[in-house]
Amino acid sequence: EIVLTQSPGTLSLSPGERATLSCRASQNVTKNYLVWYQQKPGQAPRLLIYGASSRATGIPDRFSGTGSGTDFTLIINRLEPEDFALYFCHQHGASPRTFGQGTKVE
Amino acid sequence: QITLKESGPTLVKPTQTLTLTCTFSGFSLPTSGVGVGWIRQPPGKALEWLALIYWDDDKVYSPALKSRVTLTRDTSKNQVVLTMTNMDPVDTGTYFCAHTVIWKGYFDYWGQGTLVTVSS
Numbered sequence: 001e002i003v004l005t006q007s008p009g010t011l012s013l014s015p016g017e018r019a020t021l022s023c024r025a026s027q028n029v030t031k032n033y034l035v036w037y038q039q040k041p042g043q044a045p046r047l048l049i050y051g052a053s054s055r056a057t058g059i060p061d062r063f064s065g066t067g068s069g070t071d072f073t074l075i076i077n078r079l080e081p082e083d084f085a086l087y088f089c090h091q092h093g094a095s096p097r098t099f100g101q102g103t104k105v106e
Numbered sequence: 107q108i109t110l111k112e113s114g115p116t117l118v119k120p121t122q123t124l125t126l127t128c129t130f131s132g133f134s135l136p137t138s139g140v141g142v143g144w145i146r147q148p149p150g151k152a153l154e155w156l157a158l159i160y161w162d163d164d165k166v167y168s169p170a171l172k173s174r175v176t177l178t179r180d181t182s183k184n185q186v187v188l189t190m191t192n193m194d195p196v197d198t199g200t201y202f203c204a205h206t207v208i209w210k211g212y213f214d215y216w217g218q219g220t221l222v223t224v225s226s
Contacts, residue, residue: 035212043201044110044216055212088153092211095170097151099145 002027004089006100013105017078021103023089028069030093036065036074038094039086048087049074076105108132110142110203110217117223123189124222132215135181136161141206142186143213148199149194156201160187160208191214193224 003026023034032052037045048055049065052072062077076083084101088102114126126144133140143158158166159177167175176189186203200221204213 022168033211035218042218044218045204045213046216047214050210050212050214071108072208090153090212092213095166101152 002029002091002094002098004091004098004100006022006087006089006103009101010104010106011106012014013079014035015079015081017079019074019079019083019105021074021076021087023067023072023074023100025070025072025091026077027094029072029091032068033091033093034067034072035090037088037090038083039088045088079105108205108215110205110215112201112217112220113204114201114220114222116221116226118192119226120224122193124188124193124197126188126190126201126203126220126222128184128186128188128217130184130203130205133205134176135159135179135184135186140209141208142179142188143181143204143206144175144188144201145204145216146197146199146201146221148196151199153202156190157188158206195224198224200220 005024007022011030034052039045053065064075066073086102086104089100110130143162144156147153149226157177165177174191178187200219203213203217206213
């Protein structure tokens with residue numbers, strides 16, 4: 001199975017700063033079937049990015065995704081207070097689907 | 107508006123069978139391409155995909171749990187039921203259901219999850 005490794009585990013930043021989150025896959029992710037989710041305590045995960053770089057409906061343009069193959073990045077420009085949360089990547093191109101362990105932005 | 111909600115016991119004993127229900131609205135499971143999946147998250151650990159059921163009743167299971175997990179659906183009630191046998195303390199975690207469409211592949215809408223603790 002494809003193992004997704006996210007780094008760093010925790011990112012300590014202030015509002016207005018830029019967050020750069022990494023997701024590295026143990027094998028090529030087919031057709032860039034890589035998505036990013038945001039999760040807050042007690043809430044449903046929220047889809048941010050699909051296809052490695054396409055923003056989901058209603059997602060602010062301060063969120064952007066890049067990468068291909070085995071290396072993917074989520075960038076959050078100008079952090080807003082509501083952006084402090086857990087972020088995780090997910091590949092759905094190979095079975096079994098797998099998730100990264102998450103990066104907490106605090 | 108698509109919503110999903112998980113329900114079921116919060117505490118099960120080791121060796122027991124867990125039954126969780128995902129009740130959804132805003133879509134119909136028999137609609138071509140639609141799927142509902144289950145994902146879990148042990149405390150402090152990564153998410154783990156468990157299983158997926160599609161509009162045509164095709165089911166896909168995680169190889170790691172295939173022998174213990176079964177999905178069924180009740181289209182009249184807009185529900186998908188997850189059954190997991192022989193529960194163990196390591197199965198403790200939050201269980202989520204989520205919506206997908208086959209040509210997207212990813213889960214686009216998730217429920218809030220339900221915490222299941224396995225303990226005697």
